[in-house]
Amino acid sequence: MFDSGKYENWLPKKFFAHFHQSKDVLDWTMKANGPHHLHIPDPQKIDFFHEGIQIGETTFGVIRYSTLVNIHIDNLKHCYIFNVPLEGIQEIKINTSTIYSSCDVAAIFSPDQPFSMVLEQDCQKQMIRIPRKNMENHLMRMLGYKITQPLIFDIQAPMQGSIKKWFNLAMSFQDFLLENNTLMDFQSIWTNFENNLISILLNSQPHNYSLELERRLQGKPSYLNHIESLYKENLSQPLKLSELEKMLGISRERLYRDFHTYFGQSPVAYLRNLRFEETYKRLKEIKTWENVSSIAMDCGFQQLGRFSQEYKTRFGEFPSDTLKNNK
Structure with missing residues (x-):
């Protein structure tokens, strides 16, 4: 019940x-x-x-x-x-x-x-x-x-x-x-x-805090844009927060705080979302020499079984279905 x-x-x-x-x-x-x-x-x-x-x-x-x-x-x-x-x-x-x-x-x-x-x-x-x-x-x-x-x-x-x-x-x-x-x-x-x-x-969806959220996003620290660029250029690489801290000169506490403030999620979750979005985009524009496994691994996914299930959760279809629907 x-x-x-x-x-x-x-x-x-x-x-x-x-x-x-x-x-x-x-x-x-x-x-x-x-x-x-x-x-x-x-x-x-x-x-x-x-x-x-x-x-x-x-x-x-x-x-x-x-x-x-x-x-x-x-x-x-x-x-x-x-x-x-x-x-x-x-x-x-x-x-x-x-x-x-x-x-x-x-x-x-x-x-x-x-x-x-x-x-x-x-x-x-x-x-x-x-x-x-x-x-x-x-x-x-x-x-x-x-x-x-x-x-x-x-x-x-x-x-x-x-x-x-x-x-x-x-x-x-x-x-x-x-x-x-x-x-x-x-x-x-x-x-x-x-x-x-x-x-x-x-x-x-509009709500009584929408304007304040928009203002917060407009005031996003520039280093977050830099991290986003790094993520996109290195999707296949494992995330190492210690390297980001050293490279940017910021603490892990601030890194997590700013990610939750401006993106509503952790650095790890944000990177995972970027990986899925890039995978979906590449499957929609797949080249003749590519396949699901190669694209998934290029985008940083090593456990292909789990990747396939989570992909379906996010996009409503398995990766192989995305290919079929675009042929």
Whole structure:
């Protein structure tokens, strides 16, 4: 059963709920999202299901009520929820505004932001629930100071550009979780992925700290640009932080602090992301004498089995599929 309490086990857990009684539906959804009001005009028609997977306090899943429902939430308190209808429409009232969310326009609900919502009877939606503390802690690392006001996203998120790419990345990881429930080193993969997921969302969807984040990035120390150039020129080489410290004359503490402030991740994770981006680019433009293994090794990947799995997580397809799709 879905559990929204404290998690000490990061291993992924699949969940499935299917109810026909209003009370059972409310009990389940309150465990997922906290206290809220649920009104079902025609309770005899309720055919509720919620299916997905949970890792830590983050969940990915699909939800459907199968009949018209009215929902009111005063305060999510502990989480941010991204949802996009796969079918149907949801009408959302927030402050004095009414907006409509469909497959073309997602909605992002933030804590400390009361809202009401009407779901059409045929509405089925994909939901991504991210814990508030993880989102806010990551924002504070990027800003370099403790926030005093709640992080509030613009509720409307048109499914295009960077948000569409963000959603596709999240869905690829959901599929990966559902297919690969046990990995010896999964915790490190998940931690890096969640940090990237949050970082991309914070930089893609407007919120009340967007301007401050932009200013921080504009004030990025020049040595970080130099490191980025070094990384790109030496992707096949192992990362040695001690050499960077000596070359640049900075401490490892500052190196990590600045990377988290301006990139939202560690130097190691940043280099790994560059390696994947370069691999993807080269596979899309592959030369006749190249193959997947040679490109992967040129970009610094030595464990090809793990590389292939993580590549699919990031891009939604295996490296060999990228080649086939571009022939």
